[in-house]
Amino acid sequence: MTGARILAFGGYQPDKVVTNDDLAKIVDTSDEWIRSRVGIESRRVAADDETVADMAEAAGAKALAASGLSPSSIDLVIVATCSPEVPLPNVAATVAHRLGLDAPGAYDLNAACAGFCYALGAASDAVRAGSARNVLVIGSEKMTSWIDWTDRSTCIIFADGAGAAVVGPSAKGEPGGIGPVVWGSAGDQAHKITVTSRTGAIRQDGQAVFRWATTALHPVALEACARAGVSTADISAFIPHQANLRIIEAIARRLGIPRDRVADDIVHAGNTSSASIPLALSRMAEQGRLQPGTPALLLGFGAGLSYAAQVITVP
Amino acid sequence: MTDQEILAGLAEIIDEIAGVPADEVTPEKNFVDDLDIDSLSMVEIAVAAQDKFGVEIPDEQLKDLKTVQDVVNFVSKNS
Numbered sequence: 583m584t585g586a587r588i589l590a591f592g593g594y595q596p597d598k599v600v601t602n603d604d605l606a607k608i609v610d611t612s613d614e615w616i617r618s619r620v621g622i623e624s625r626r627v628a629a630d631d632e633t634v635a636d637m638a639e640a641a642g643a644k645a646l647a648a649s650g651l652s653p654s655s656i657d658l659v660i661v662a663t664c665s666p667e668v669p670l671p672n673v674a675a676t677v678a679h680r681l682g683l684d685a686p687g688a689y690d691l692n693a694a695c696a697g698f699c700y701a702l703g704a705a706s707d708a709v710r711a712g713s714a715r716n717v718l719v720i721g722s723e724k725m726t727s728w729i730d731w732t733d734r735s736t737c738i739i740f741a742d743g744a745g746a747a748v749v750g751p752s753a754k755g756e757p758g759g760i761g762p763v764v765w766g767s768a769g770d771q772a773h774k775i776t777v778t779s780r781t782g783a784i785r786q787d788g789q790a791v792f793r794w795a796t797t798a799l800h801p802v803a804l805e806a807c808a809r810a811g812v813s814t815a816d817i818s819a820f821i822p823h824q825a826n827l828r829i830i831e832a833i834a835r836r837l838g839i840p841r842d843r844v845a846d847d848i849v850h851a852g853n854t855s856s857a858s859i860p861l862a863l864s865r866m867a868e869q870g871r872l873q874p875g876t877p878a879l880l881l882g883f884g885a886g887l888s889y890a891a892q893v894i895t896v897p
Numbered sequence: 898m899t900d901q902e903i904l905a906g907l908a909e910i911i912d913e914i915a916g917v918p919a920d921e922v923t924p925e926k927n928f929v930d931d932l933d934i935d936s937l938s939m940v941e942i943a944v945a946a947q948d949k950f951g952v953e954i955p956d957e958q959l960k961d962l963k964t965v966q967d968v969v970n971f972v973s974k975n976s
Contacts, residue, residue, distance in 0.1 A: 790956060828937050
C-alpha cells in the first residue's frame with residue numbers, strides 16, 4: 583500500500599495586531615495578567631470583511647506553491663473549521679475553486695481545536711486508500727467572530743488565522759510519513775467549551791479544561807509516538823494546539839520534551855483553534871526550526887471534548 | 898503518612914511547579930497572598946498531589962483550600 587507524507591506547509595495571519603494593552607482598554611485585564619495566565623503577548627484579528635474562506639485560500643495557496651504540485655493534481659480539499667460565517671456553503675469547495683483546482687472533493691470538518699489533526703488523519707487515509715492522489719488540508723478560523731468582547735476569560739485568548747499542509751504519497755520503501763492518528767473524545771465533558779446559541783459566544787470553564795488538558799492528553803501523545811514507532815526522545819519538534827502556554831508547558835514537561843523543541847507560536851498568534859498547529863508548523867519551517875526528515879509530534883485538543891495526535895516526518 | 902511527611906511532599910511539589918523554595922512552604926502560608934500561586938498552578942499542584950498521595954482534590958474542593966495547612970488536612974483526612 584502507498585504511504586502518505588506531508589509535502590509542504592503554508593500559513594496566513596491577518597494584518598491587524600491586537601496587544602494585551604489594547605485589550606486592557608476594553609476589559610478589566612492587564613498585560614502582566616494575560617502573559618502569566620495564558621502566555622500571549624499579542625494576537626491577530628481578521629478584518630470585518632475577511633472570511634474563513636479568505637484566510638483558508640491564502641494559507642492554501644502558500645502550501646500549494648511550496649509543494650510544487652500542479653493545481654490539477656489535488657483530488658481532495660479538507661478544511662477544518664469551527665467558526666465559518668455560515669453553515670452553507672462549505673468553505674472547502676469555495677477555496678478549491680478560488681485556488682483553481684480541478685473540481686476536487688471538498689468538505690469541511692469540525693473537531694474544534696483538534697480539527698487539523700483529524701483532517702490530517704483523514705487526508706493520510708485517503709492517500710493510502712487511493713481515494714486521492716494529493717490532498718490540501720487547511721485549518722482556518724475566525725474565532726473573534728464568536729467572542730464576547732466583554733468576557734475577559736475568553737476574549738484575551740482567541741484569535742484568527744489559517745494554516746495548511748499538502749499531503750501526498752510516499753514512495754514504497756521511503757522512510758517516514760504520517761503516523762497513525764490516535765484520536766478520541768470525551769463527550770461527557772461537552773459542556774466545558776460551548777457556544778450556546780446561534781448568536782452566542784464561546785464560553786469555557788477554563789479551570790476544568792486546564793485540568794483535563796494537563797492530565798488526559800500526554801497519554802494520547804505517548805500512544806501516537808508508540809504507534810509511529812518512535813520515542814519522545816526522538817521527537818525533534820512538539821507542536822501541540824496553541825491553547826495556552828501553561829497547558830503547552832505542562833504537557834511538554836510530562837512528556838519530557840525539552841522546551842526548545844516545543845512550539846510557542848501562541849505568544850504572537852493567540853489561540854487560533856484548528857489553525858494553530860499548521861500555523862505554528864509553517865512559521866517554524868520558515869524560521870528553520872524544523873529539521874527535515876525528523877519526526878515531529880502533533881497534538882490537537884479542544885471542544886467536544888475532542889483530541890487527536892500523530893507523528894509526522896518533517897518535509 | 899504523617900502531616901509532616903505530607904507537608905514535605907507538598908513543598909516538593911510546590912517547588913517544582915511554582916518555583917517556591919521548600920523552606921518557604923510552611924503551614925500558615927496562604928497560596929495566593931503569601932506564595933503568589935495562581936488558580937492554574939493550584940490545579941497543577943492538585944494533580945501532582947493526586948499522583949504523589951493518591952488523593953483526588955476536585956476543583957470544587959480546591960477553591961476552599963486557601964493555606965498549606967488546608968491541603969495537608971485534606972490529604973490527611975482523605976488518604
